Amino acid sequence: MTATPVSPSEPEIGRARRRKEDARLVTGRTRWTDNMSLPGMVHLAVLRSPVAHARISAIDTTEARRMPGVHEVVTGADLAERQGSMPCAWPVTPDMKTPYAPALAVEEVHFAGEAVAMVAARSAAEARDALDAIDVDYEDREVVLDVEAAARDDSPLVHEELGTNRSATWTFDSAEAGTGGDVERALRDAEVRLDRTFRQQRLIPAFMEPRSVLVDPTGEQYTVWSSTQVPHILRTMIAMTLGVGEHKVRVIAPDVGGGFGGKLQVTPEEMLTFLMAERLGRPVKWTESRSETMVSAHHGRDQVQRLSLAARADGTVTGLKVDLLADMGAYLRLVTPGIPILGALMFNAIYKFDSYRFTCTNVFTTKTPTDAYRGAGRPEATFAIERMMDELAAELDMDPLEVRRRNWINHDEFPFDTVAGLTYDSGDYEAATDRAVEMFGYQQLRDEQLRRRQRGDTVQLGIGVSTFTEMCGLAPSRVLGSLSYGAGGWEHSQVRVLPTGKVEVVTGTSPHGQGHVTAWSQLVADRLGVPFEDVEVLHGDTQSSPRGLDTYGSRSLAVGGVAAVRASDRVIDKARSIAAHLLECSEQDLDFSAGRFSVRGTDRGMALTEVALAAFTAHDLPEGVEPNLDAEVSHDPENFSFPHGTHLCAAEVDTETGRVRIRSYVCVDDVGTVVNPLVVEGQVHGGLAQGIAQALYEEAVHDEDGTLTTATLADYLVPSAVDLPEFHTDRTETDATSNPLGVKGVGEAGTIASTPAVVNAVVDAIRHYGVTDVRMPCSPQRVWRALSGARASSATAAESGGGLGSVDPDQPFPTGGDR
């Protein structure tokens, strides 16, 4: 990091501002939901089903009610009329099958961890103790764990009343859509055809702050504090699900300790805490334990991906066919069914494929529901296509970078209409790749790899490539509409210049670690020409920030940040008419810069802060101008934004132990204009960590009864500092043309790109032994087995399964999660 002092007049955009948020966080002056307590507050604990699929034949709560400190014990039967069904906002097809999803199970449980009863008591400990005294009789039903078996007609059913485990099938075909050719023909005519199946294992978002909800029913409005990414969506959904007036609900997301999509949810526990508060008429708080998070908060990924790729002998890809099975788990949560569909538009990645077909079948199993996890559909797509490109390179004995060059969109071909029907506005894949290759020392590493192969070293070296793009900045509302999403993708901001010249920015985005307060301060300070310190950013409370669609999908800056900038521009317009009036000139004669209006060709002028005071006193305003300098904008983006980048990974694989060590990781990302390089780099690092974790460490594993065996942080391997390498990052900058800032979004980039880079490196290290795939996570055991399988048969080895997590019926005992 090169540090040089900056002058105060330097523009804020691009400046590595230290974060405003930090002062509280490093000193422990925090407001996590669980930190709060209110007078008269009681604590809620939730009893969860230990079994994956059963009828509830009886629940006896008599004993629990008698326990000390217990105020109330409630079962699903008590709430059957009141609780409604948990909302799903994304009916991907008109005939999608959606099961009844009570917050508290009424007659049947469909996954281990589902809520069956709840207790409110004086203390959290007393509430938990009372759970032990509740007696539930379960009549076991057949569990449904393997997604491929579940999709077959002869499978036992998760939801009897639906008559099938298949929720929906969603298809895109470039020939039908008129965006490209016929993929079947391409496959028939292919000079080279590759067919591969990849397994996207089930992951757990594992935000560090367990979820917590506090509901206070003692005011005119119900006030709900929740550790959520989506306070605005939650407010609307509470109203719609429980039939309470939306105007009677205020939702606050105070400090939120990470989300990664895991808190992009409207949860049963939020409804239950609300209902308990309603019942008791006093504040109720629920805070989960880590083990509860792991089984009951939604999981991510979990797909079986079948791909067929057609190419010419020179490496030009002519067609791609994708067939997915996506594991929904037991219920459709907020956006569950849409997650794999988000990937539909991304399998063609940065390439110019002639033809493309995508089919996805969403399938129920008796496991924790899946939903958004960092990247949401796009990492899955990127993984599959980037693995395929490496497979094609191997098949043709070409360099994997060369195969990509042959197929990618050149920088002079933008804007480019893709075979999936999107328009990529800008990009420069050549520049990012050239820079990455240079930083990585690509050729030297290839030479070393060759030497090690020739020597037959125990530790082999592999090089993995991943060139990616993603669609982010969710999203143009009309596109979401065309995908049947239940809401728009706009974002709202209000900018207010106070009488003393200080500025308040209200944003509908809801940060939980991303540094929006700092970045939005920079954006608005620049625009209005006021000091960075004079800007306050208000968010995460539906009372102070009444309109918004919250934070996910790398949307906050590209949509919400742009809204704040546009609102600032409206403030300037408003101020301009007042300034012109006071300076007795025409508006056209005023220049605005560095926070000051000046009359062109004179030395007369006035500062924005003076205009703010004049607006406030309102003694002398032009006709029809209201007495304030406030302005608001709801911004709906015209297009997605398309960050891209090139990631290169060198991995060493010990062929005797199967151990993988990342020796070097280089990434060059192009996220458009950078507002704060420090924050951008931090987002990339965190994203890389999670993508690498999918490749090497993490997997949610279920045993044959459907019990999650990785339900603690001892079993689910969130990497520690010793498990991750030092990352070497850089950027190229190609501005987005779809928004006035040129920004693209960076929250998910690292996660999306890194997983295939790492797995490609692992496979590349041992491909000469006959290994063509290692299933994720590439644990020592999996790598070792792939190697010994390949050595023994020299045919493709059947990879050891990750237990029933969940596609390998030949492998009944879980072996995943081993390190």
Place this chain on the structure above:
Amino acid sequence: MPRITVDVDGTTYTDDVSPRTLLVQYLREQLGKVGTVVGCDTSNCGACTVHLDGQSVKSCSVLAVQADGHEVTTVEALARDGRLHPVQRAFHDNHALQCGFCTPGMIMQALDLLAEDPEPDDERIREGLEGNLCRCTGYQNIVRAVRDVSRQMRPGAGPAMEHSGRTPAPRTSTEQADTRVTGGQS
């Protein structure tokens, strides 16, 4: 219920606690020391790390009664007179936190690590922080922060580093100035 007397962040408390109360519960629920947080129930995450007589411990793995007669230091005691402790400052300067949930534990563990080894190399830092999980940062900036502070803290700042909060290492104005990063390269 057993009665305990504990010094927490310089204040002495005498309380009746139930024998099963964990130190972290006592801190958060009875004393309102909510700066220290709970991230797991298996002693894996380190979010709850505090110092007990100057040594780091996971306060979810210590009973409140075990702290009887001892001195507890939490993240809340590090800043003095409105000045951040050098480790806090380094976390801020190096963008070593995002959501900040792991940060109190990470800072307390970093102090412990530096007390043991005032000039750790990166590998040593990573090993020293192994028991503290962060889901946001990928650790790189945390490692940088610890490296950075180890250079700043005067040689021989010694054990019981929390005391350096009373006499924070002076920083020059250039060090405090905001800096610009050229490229994102490390």
